[in-house]
Amino acid sequence: MDLGDVLLPYQKKWLEDRAQVKVVEKSRRIGLTWAQALDDVLKAATSGRDGMDVLYISFNQDMTREYIDTCADWAKKLQVVAGQINEDVFRDGDEREIKAFRIDFASGHKILALSNRPSNLRGKQGRVIIDEAAFVDDLPELLKAALALLMWGGQVIVISTHNGADNPFNELIRDVRAGNLPYSLHRITLDDALAGGLYRRICQVTKREWTPEAEEGWRADLVKTYGDGADEELFCIPRQSPGAYLPAAMIEACMQPVPVLTWTPPADNFVDWPLPVAETYTKGWIAEHLSPLLAELPKAQAHFCGVDFGRSGDLSVFWPVTEQRDLRLGPLCWSCATARTGRSSRFSLPYWTNCRTSPAFPWTPEATDRRWPKPSGRNTARSWCGRS
Numbered sequence: 001m002d003l004g005d006v007l008l009p010y011q012k013k014w015l016e017d018r019a020q021v022k023v024v025e026k027s028r029r030i031g032l033t034w035a036q037a038l039d040d041v042l043k044a045a046t047s048g049r050d051g052m053d054v055l056y057i058s059f060n061q062d063m064t065r066e067y068i069d070t071c072a073d074w075a076k077k078l079q080v081v082a083g084q085i086n087e088d089v090f091r092d093g094d095e096r097e098i099k100a101f102r103i104d105f106a107s108g109h110k111i112l113a114l115s116n117r118p119s120n121l122r123g124k125q126g127r128v129i130i131d132e133a134a135f136v137d138d139l140p141e142l143l144k145a146a147l148a149l150l151m152w153g154g155q156v157i158v159i160s161t162h163n164g165a166d167n168p169f170n171e172l173i174r175d176v177r178a179g180n181l182p183y184s185l186h187r188i189t190l191d192d193a194l195a196g197g198l199y200r201r202i203c204q205v206t207k208r209e210w211t212p213e214a215e216e217g218w219r220a221d222l223v224k225t226y227g228d229g230a231d232e233e234l235f236c237i238p239r240q241s242p243g244a245y246l247p248a249a250m251i252e253a254c255m256q257p258v259p260v261l262t263w264t265p266p267a268d269n270f271v272d273w274p275l276p277v278a279e280t281y282t283k284g285w286i287a288e289h290l291s292p293l294l295a296e297l298p299k300a301q302a303h304f305c306g307v308d309f310g311r312s313g314d315l316s317v318f319w320p321v322t323e324q325r326d327l328r329l330g331p332l333c334w335s336c337a338t339a340r341t342g343r344s345s346r347f348s349l350p351y352w353t354n355c356r357t358s359p360a361f362p363w364t365p366e367a368t369d370r371r372w373p374k375p376s377g378r379n380t381a382r383s384w385c386g387r388s
Helices: 009-016 032-045 061-077 139-152 168-177 190-195 198-206 212-235 248-253 275-294 365-369
Strands: 021-026 054-057 086-091 097-104 110-114 127-131 155-160 184-188 260-263 303-308 315-322 333-337
Touching (some): 032 061, 054 061, 139 168, 155 168, 198 212
Parallel strands (some): 054 110, 054 127, 260 333
Antiparallel strands (some): 086 097, 315 333
């Protein structure tokens, strides 16, 4: 069985990540748990140190049963020696009866699908899957119990769609994205999945013909079906509480890593340098650091540039952006420290003339060749911005 033909690119990327703790925010129904079940069967079926038990946890019994059935199906397709699905009942530390689904493998390992009580992980070891983590009863306590398994070589995997901006799952995403937690983070929206061939696979399974027009129509109908919930259910943007026009969660959901270039004046008196000298210095920095990145911008897409001019104590920030299908922006960013003098200067690096553009107007890489007229007056860098 060639797994390369079975898995879509985003599924492969997810499974290839072997981080001890990995987290994914995702669209609904893109086949990620299905792919995860494949990897879990391979892990449980492997003997020795490379194999381990798999402990699957979700927020209701229907999901755990669906997952364990998927694992049994994978075991059959892979011709892995495994027992039948068993239903176990055991007691937790509070003497409550816990129902679990179990598959035993010839390797000596097992896949165990449990309810989402943190105490269910006591005395166990292996890989922990927390599926639809945004919907479990107490995610922080469940994570605390799961992370204890890392001490002896376990793994913790957190998978979920969003369930509100104030949900512990979204707080976990924010902490990982901010670098506060050393976990691996993935994000798979509906558009990411479509770019990876999701609709083509749906057509293949349902015996329908794939066309670009059919895919666009399917996407539009799906978004319309979800209505106001489409952003959360399909595009990984958690639902916001009322009162905020651009809440932090919405902004953070659109964030992505980009190169950040920082220019600083070579001397405190840079604004008083002769204009030709200052211009030559700045152009050299642009040619070395900025131009190679601008040259990579796709010529077939619309580009814009936003500018936030700083004064003497702040940075001026220039952000060229590329409009994508999902309205995401931002191939890179650069900031400029203004030259500090005894006076409150309004110097904002006029020698970015090769890159200047009017905000909200389309811009192309070719626009970097445009020259802007120099102001009359003293021929120094300061004369471009005046004094205050």
